[in-house]
Amino acid sequence: MSAVTPAVTPIRTQIPPAHSGSRIALRSSKTLGWRGFGAELVNVSAGLHRIPAFKHHRVGVHVGSPVRARCFCNEKPHSRIQAHGDADVIPAGLDGQWSDESACTIFSVWIGEEFACRTVEQLALKTGDAQIRPQFQLRDPRFQHLAWALRAELEADDASDPLYAESLCTAMVVRLIGGAPSLDDKRRTLAPRTAARVTEFIEAHLDRRLTLSELAVLADLSVPHFKVLFRATLGMPVHQYVVQRRVERARTLLLQGRLSASQVALDAGFAHQSHMAHWMGRLLGMTPRELMKSGAR
Numbered sequence: 001m002s003a004v005t006p007a008v009t010p011i012r013t014q015i016p017p018a019h020s021g022s023r024i025a026l027r028s029s030k031t032l033g034w035r036g037f038g039a040e041l042v043n044v045s046a047g048l049h050r051i052p053a054f055k056h057h058r059v060g061v062h063v064g065s066p067v068r069a070r071c072f073c074n075e076k077p078h079s080r081i082q083a084h085g086d087a088d089v090i091p092a093g094l095d096g097q098w099s100d101e102s103a104c105t106i107f108s109v110w111i112g113e114e115f116a117c118r119t120v121e122q123l124a125l126k127t128g129d130a131q132i133r134p135q136f137q138l139r140d141p142r143f144q145h146l147a148w149a150l151r152a153e154l155e156a157d158d159a160s161d162p163l164y165a166e167s168l169c170t171a172m173v174v175r176l177i178g179g180a181p182s183l184d185d186k187r188r189t190l191a192p193r194t195a196a197r198v199t200e201f202i203e204a205h206l207d208r209r210l211t212l213s214e215l216a217v218l219a220d221l222s223v224p225h226f227k228v229l230f231r232a233t234l235g236m237p238v239h240q241y242v243v244q245r246r247v248e249r250a251r252t253l254l255l256q257g258r259l260s261a262s263q264v265a266l267d268a269g270f271a272h273q274s275h276m277a278h279w280m281g282r283l284l285g286m287t288p289r290e291l292m293k294s295g296a297r
Contacts, residue, residue, distance in 0.1 A: 021047030027154050033162045033209060036115030037169045039154050042106045053095040056110045057132050061087045061147045063105040071098040078136050085144045089135040089176060107151045111173060119173045122222030132176050143175045158278035164239035166212050170223055189233040194219050206246050206269040212238060247283045250276050254291050261288045
């Protein structure tokens with residue numbers, strides 16, 4: 001299948017290169033291990049902003065109080081009042097200019113062309129239906145839910161496994177192109193052998209970064225279908241299952257008492273010791289230190 005390309009013509013109108021507004025990144029996903037996509041929380045000042053064309057797709061979700069804004073993109077002017085949750089979708093290859101009457105905050109998400117194409121190919125959609133098109137002031141409750149969940153990951157002191165963010169971004173792409181994973185055959189769960197192969201692979205590779213794509217390949221399924229069938233089979237999303245298995249491995253290693261807490265965190269696949277402590281607190285209700293004391297008693 002061809003790449004996901006916008007069904008539009010790039011802007012040819014001359015746009016003044018100078019702009020009066022400033023953009024300050026408050027949070028960024030650069031250090032979170034996300035691949036093929038990313039996000040940042042941006043403080044945008046009042047004034048004119050010129051955004052160049054990028055090789056990736058962009059989604060900007062308005063955060064906070066309403067702001068009157070004017071924009072020119074895809075050779076069309078738009079004037080509106082941006083409310084909390086309103087989203088602008090700018091496909092790869094488009095540039096434009098925005099003018100905000102007052103300062104505001106934007107949750108900005110970028111989606112790589114390869115990431116979007118892979119999702120489209122796995123959904124087996126027709127090329128004409130598999131496009132991310134420019135949209136302004138998009139108000140979609142389901143898309144907002146996904147965006148806010150991804151923002152929570154960005155802002156969390158101890159983020160979840162990157163699998164969770166990857167799952168959210170995949171669902172965002174599916175929502176933007178209007179596709180949804182439908183199970184054409186009668187299979188509603190993973191076959192027993194397939195489930196065993198996937199869970200055994202997870203168990204053997206907990207100490208490294210796992211991706212939805214490699215797990216879906218083991219099951220010979222697309223990522224969207226794999227997510228649905230895995231949850232139906234194991235009773236929880238992929239990322240939640242992986243986190244639970246990592247917590248259980250960390251618990252076992254800590255009770256054995258042969259390794260330091262920092263080494264246990266790495267062996268169990270956590271980014272660092274505080275990351276492990278965060279999830280042990282949520283799932284076990286105790287810190288690593290409390291667990292080791294209870295084991296000693």
